[in-house]
Amino acid sequence: MAQMNLVQAINDALKLEMKRDPRVVVLGEDVGRVGGVFRVTQGLWDEFGDDRVVDTPLSEGGILGTAIGMALYGLVPVPEIQFADFIYPGYDQIVSELAKMRWRSGGEYSAKMVVRTPVGGGIRGGLYHSQSPESLFIHVAGLKVVCPANPYDAKGLLLASLRDPDPVLFFEPKRIYRASRGEVPEGDYTVELGKAKLVREADRSTGRPAVTILAWGAMLYEAVAAAEKALELGIECEIVDLRTLWPVDIDTIAASVEKTGRVIVVHEAPKTCGFGAELVALINERCFLSLEAPPVRVAGFDTPFPYTLEMDYLPLAHRILPAIVETAKY
């Protein structure tokens, strides 16, 4: 086992799969010689050359449109979009083409690819380098959406995504690209898509109130920090790292909510029509009679992402903790 950060784990997964599967091709802006704006693809061009690691013109619509054609032909392209904030010029190709190709052709054609892109704030990136657009893709039938929170999951989820038959949006939480470190096996392994992970269990034998927190990506660590503080206040927290956002592992979520009777969803994206809204609706459908308090969303505000005040915008631990207390006391 090696110690890796998120960047190294993703790089390791790409390298491993490119060796194993000659169909895998990485393309994007400066992904080749430079190794990507965050150096995630560093060294791939040296090892695999011009045909497999391609520096493209600066056009997300062009990158995603041509990647779809490559996928139709039989390659497994891995386009990198430098920041998720830049994905919108290619949004039509994702929504109208990538997501619908299998369905509209009755299964004759599919466009298997993994779109990698960094998401989230907290790096002083301002409004165009900080967004979390996951719900815009979860809403589109035909896509899978993944967001790892640690190096082990990042490698395993990326390998699983590359081998999954459907197109995957792979959102990388850039705030923890290098901050998140951990043991990562050197060889081949996968983390199954569609499976959430219980990262903290509530002890119900204590008689203390308990709250389930749903989180993913960089905000998982904020949920954990808030849970530590909550325990000091006599509140047990159970934390579910969703890992795959869609299709969501509602069974794991429901099992936890049925156990605690209380739930908080944390995400960086704006609250209105964010993924938290869907999660709360699903929980209401599945767990209504188990609920002891209204589900709560601790999310980004319904504003653009601010540059100076980004730490006020983000749903950090100091904003999650009051929600935990409020929910526990309800």
Place this chain on the structure above:
Amino acid sequence: MQHAALDPSQASSLASSGPDDLVRALRDGGLDASFRPLLDAGEALLRHMVRARVVSARMVALQRSEKIGFHHASLGAEAAVVGAVLAMRATDWIFPGAREWYAGPARGLPLDVYMHHAFGSAADPAKGHAAPDHAPARALHVVPPSGVVGAHLPQAVGAAWAAKIRREDVAVLALFGAEVAAGGDFHNALNFAGVFKAPVVFVCRAAAGERVVDRAVAYGLASARVDGGDALAVFAVVKAALARAVEGKGATLVEVVSPSLEPLEAGALEDAALAAGDVLDLGPADPLTRLRAALAREGRVELSARDAVVAEVRAELDAAVVAAERAGAPAPATIFDHVYAGVPAHLARERERLTGAQRNGG
């Protein structure tokens, strides 16, 4: 404006014969002798053009009688579509727009399959998911048209680029109308094709004077401008562009100048032709009329041969319409097929709700 010329070794027979840069094979006086070596393709070109015309007329009638949702009538575009498709090899890929729906049938997609698709029947290869003229034909390397005009152009480049990466002897044909040149996908496609020297042939139908072809210079692509009423000329130019692509010389933008069949744009032509029950001769500019006359003069076809083709395709259409109507709609549960490779739990629940409600008469 000067265009990057087609490779002379491949296009020696393509000298412009008009006062402008328009490539023509069929002229008032007859066939340009330099195109005579391509005459063997003439009968197949004419046969497919007649078939395309008759099918489109039937589709307009089916739309008017509300048997199908809609149809992208293509009267006048036959030389562009058939000429380009037949110029490609069977192993080459085709990305048509919806208006170039005949790419599938020209490659061999049976008309009964095309009609099942138009009706969205239980036997539609697209399972009733997509509107008429968006049929997939993977076995024939024809990608289903998108409803988003122009979205297929960068995809065509990607497929060609993938073939190049794999060192496979495959080129790609992208078919579209000049309206696509207003959008970003057109720019992305031509820019990426130029940068990566992708083996693509872009064939753009344009009205006289639109001169989409001039854009090729900016992207470093070869280009040609051809008479869209002249199937032999389209065939020759696309063949030359294909040869360039295969030789690794990159993409070509071919502008096919649409014949002026006024008042086609207003739809009045379809009305008049359908009312008269005859759409086979729309005047001296009609690509069918021009090719048929030229081939007859060259002793390649009998003028009367057209009647047999028409009778054949009408019989196929009659049977195809009956079969599509008889097949009925796909089962409701098929809405959920092919959203993903499998059926995820949330879709299985929705499917169960739909089919369960129907079982219970709800």
